[in-house]
Amino acid sequence: MNGKGSKQRVRWSKQFEDNYNNIFRKKKDKKMEKTIKDKCVMCGANTEYTKDTHIDFRTNYVEGAGQMCDDCHTKIY
Ligand SMILES: [Zn+2]
Numbered sequence: 403m404n405g406k407g408s409k410q411r412v413r414w415s416k417q418f419e420d421n422y423n424n425i426f427r428k429k430k431d432k433k434m435e436k437t438i439k440d441k442c443v444m445c446g447a448n449t450e451y452t453k454d455t456h457i458d459f460r461t462n463y464v465e466g467a468g469q470m471c472d473d474c475h476t477k478i479y
Contacts, residue, residue: 443467444474 439448440455449469451460462475470478 440469442469442471442474444470444478447471447473 438453440451440453441447442449443464449462449471451463451469457463457465460469462470462472464470464475
């Protein structure tokens with residue numbers, strides 16, 4: 403009986419640790435994503451918009467294609 407109890411406790415604390423790590427990692431990833439800028443879908447150049455920027459506030463964004471830089475957008479349109 404005692405053995406079972408301690409086993410469960412160990413398993414639970416491990417799960418808790420995993421969850422904690424997952425949450426911590428996710429938060430870290432989110433923070434990193436914020437600083438990553440959207441790249442031009444045509445040439446791969448960095449644009450001035452981050453992934454968080456709403457499409458409505460962007461220029462050179464093509465629905466269905468993605469973010470384009472000034473050069474590629476003017477070349478195509
Ligand atoms: Zn481009």
